[in-house]
Amino acid sequence: MTRFLVTGASGLLGINLCLQLSAENEVIGVVHQQKLVKTPFTVVEADLSDAKIPLNWIEDLKPDVIIHCAAMANIDACEKDPEKAKQINTDLPEMLAFLSHKNGIQLIHVSTDAVFDGAKGDYREEDQPNPLGVYAQTKLAGEQAVLAANADALIARVNFYGCSVTGSRSLSEFFIYNLLANQEMMGFTDVFFCPLLVNDLVDVLLKMVNLRLHGLYHTVSSECLNKYEFGRRIANLFNFNADLIKPVKVSESDLVAVRSPNLSMSTEKLANALGNPLPDQQAGLDRLKKLYDQGYPQRIRLFSG
Ligand SMILES: NC(=O)c1ccc[n+]([C@@H]2O[C@H](COP(=O)([O-])OP(=O)(O)OC[C@H]3O[C@@H](n4cnc5c(N)ncnc54)[C@H](OP(=O)(O)O)[C@@H]3O)[C@@H](O)[C@H]2O)c1
Numbered sequence: 084m085t086r087f088l089v090t091g092a093s094g095l096l097g098i099n100l101c102l103q104l105s106a107e108n109e110v111i112g113v114v115h116q117q118k119l120v121k122t123p124f125t126v127v128e129a130d131l132s133d134a135k136i137p138l139n140w141i142e143d144l145k146p147d148v149i150i151h152c153a154a155m156a157n158i159d160a161c162e163k164d165p166e167k168a169k170q171i172n173t174d175l176p177e178m179l180a181f182l183s184h185k186n187g188i189q190l191i192h193v194s195t196d197a198v199f200d201g202a203k204g205d206y207r208e209e210d211q212p213n214p215l216g217v218y219a220q221t222k223l224a225g226e227q228a229v230l231a232a233n234a235d236a237l238i239a240r241v242n243f244y245g246c247s248v249t250g251s252r253s254l255s256e257f258f259i260y261n262l263l264a265n266q267e268m269m270g271f272t273d274v275f276f277c278p279l280l281v282n283d284l285v286d287v288l289l290k291m292v293n294l295r296l297h298g299l300y301h302t303v304s305s306e307c308l309n310k311y312e313f314g315r316r317i318a319n320l321f322n323f324n325a326d327l328i329k330p331v332k333v334s335e336s337d338l339v340a341v342r343s344p345n346l347s348m349s350t351e352k353l354a355n356a357l358g359n360p361l362p363d364q365q366a367g368l369d370r371l372k373k374l375y376d377q378g379y380p381q382r383i384r385l386f387s388g
Contacts, residue, residue, distance in 0.1 A: 091152030093117035118388030177228035201343025245281030270311030280367035307347035
């Protein structure tokens with residue numbers, strides 16, 4: 084049985100990862116402010132903005148694999164508190180990379196498509212990043228620190244959606260719950276991305292762990308689209324009124340932080356390593372619909388404490 088330490092276990096990725104992993108493995112999930120109850124895995128509460136905290140744990144817990152999902156992921160909060168963003172998004176992964184290298188632990192560090200400025204699109208792993216805001220800058224610095232401290236670490240640049248414990252952590256939840264409430268909402272027509280369903284992302288990450296991949300991989304859907312189109316596809320799939328989603332340019336919105344316009348990324352390197360293409364949007368959304376039909380969103384929210 085493999086022992087996994089997962090940070091950010093209460094987050095959108097972390098909870099889905101821990102639930103799937105715990106079916107066959109020993110899992111210790113780290114949370115901060117969001118309490119979890121009745122989980123089929125062990126939960127530890129800690130504020131990891133002090134990067135020294137994992138020092139003791141790693142020696143005590145001796146995990147075989149660390150999957151580092153915790154981050155200060157709110158873009159506007161990062162702009163307001165750049166020092167805290169650096170502590171969580173840069174210093175913490177650096178510490179985990181140092182400790183995993185020292186103790187022979189496999190490390191998967193989760194990063195972001197936002198390391199690119201979005202001017203070009205179709206980004207490959209060898210393209211030069213140019214992060215636009217504090218979140219992206221601190222995440223890129225985190226990637227660089229991880230690879231400098233542990234050349235065997237795997238870095239997955241991701242973008243994903245799905246079901247969270249709060250019901251409000253993902254873009255699909257934003258669209259579904261506004262559509263359900265018959266509420267008008269904005270859909271950005273000038274922001275392109277390649278989101279994977281989080282459950283597909285979990286499957287892919289676990290294959291990457293088994294293959295012991297290391298280095299940088301773009302871990303997103305093989306198909307990219309704009310956020311307005313993503314919302315419309317969800318509305319149509321769930322038989323909601325797609326006209327509630329109003330096409331808007333992000334440049335005309337009141338968001339504080341700069342957004343990268345075209346974060347489409349090539350998944351060729353990862354598809355070659357896996358031996359199969361990454362799921363496209365239809366595959367992800369069909370699986371999302373099936374999960375809703377099976378009551379998965381309600382089940383996952385029962386873990387919220
Ligand atoms: N969602 C996306 O589409 C997307 C896109 C690009 C990259 N990413 C990356 O993917 C990873 C997972 O993202 P996510 O969407 O799952 O994030 P999320 O839902 O915002 O969750 C963030 C997690 O980090 C934890 N955390 C935050 N500050 C902490 C602290 N001081 N100490 C300990 N834990 C702390 C949170 O704990 P509490 O909730 O318990 O406070 C939560 O479990 C992150 O590295 C993010 O940068 C996500």
